[in-house]
Amino acid sequence: MSVTDILSIQLYTLRSLEDLDLILDTVAGAGYRHVETVGSHLDKAAEVRAKLDARGLKASSSHVSMAALREKPDAIIEACRTLGLTHLYMPAVPPDERDMAADGWRSLGRELGQIAERFQGQGIRLGYHNHHWELTPKDGAKTALELIFEAAGSSPLAWQVDVAWLARGDADPKGWINRYRNRITAAHVKDIAPAGQNEDQDGWADVGSGVLNWRDLWRVCRDAGAQWMVVEHDKPADPAQTARNSFAFLRSIED
Secondary structure: OOHHHHEEEEHHHHHHHOOHHHHHHHHHHHOOOEEEEOHHHHOOHHHHHHHHHHOOOEEEEEEOOHHHHHHOHHHHHHHHHHHOOOEEEEOOOOHHHOOOOHHHHHHHHHHHHHHHHHHHOOOOEEEEEOOOHHHOEEEOOEEHHHHHHHHHOOOOOEEEEEHHHHHHOOOOHHHHHHHOOOOEEEEEEOEEOOOOOOHHHOOEEOOOOOOOOHHHHHHHHHHOOOOEEEEOOOOOOOHHHHHHHHHHHHHOOOO
16 A cells, blocks of 8 residues: 555645635645545535545545534534545644543543444544643643543544644653554644744644654554544645645655
C-alpha cells in the first residue's frame, strides 16, 4: 500500500480559501486522493460528494461537532453514507467547556461511548480528536484525555491522535500512542516550527519542515492502527503551498 492510498488532508487547513471548489481543486492539484471534511460539509453531503467525484477525490473521514451528534445523529449517519465514509471524529468541545472539572470529562467520555455504540451498528466508527487542553490533570494526576477513554470503557470509541498537539502539551506522543493503540484509527499529521519561527502561523509548520520526526512518527502511528494519515495545519500562511509541501514530503515516506 502506497502512502497516497492512506494519506488525506483536513479541509480546515484550507478554509481561508473560502470557496469549496477552489479548495478541492487545490488539494487535487497537490496530489491528494482523499480529504477529511468538516462538520458543515455533512449538512450538504450530496453537493460535496458531487464536487469530490468530479475531481476524483474521496472522503476519508469527517469531523462533526458534539452538538450535531446530540441533535441530529440520523442525519449525520445518512450524510456519512452519502459521502461514502465510515470514520467520524468529534474534534473539540466548545471553548467554555475546555476547563471543566473531572466529572465533565467523564460524562463526555460516557456519552461519546454510547454514541459510538449506536454508530458502530450503522457501520461508522466514531472517535475523539485531541488538542493539548485534554492533557491537563483533572483528577489527581489523571488528565482529561485519560478520563474520556476511561469513562468510554469497552465501547468502540476511537481516537484520532493529533500528534503535534500532544507534543505541544509537553507529552510524549509515542507513550500516548502505545497506551491507547487499541483505539487509534487515524492520526493528524502536522508539524511544529522551531522555537521563534512561524509566529504568524501560531508556531505550526508544513509537514517535514518542523521539529517532529515524521519519518519515525508515521511508522509509529501506522503500527498502532491508524488507517488514515491526515495532513493538517491550523493556520497556514499559504494553504496551497502547505498542501503541496506536506504532500511532497510525505510521498517520500515508504509505508
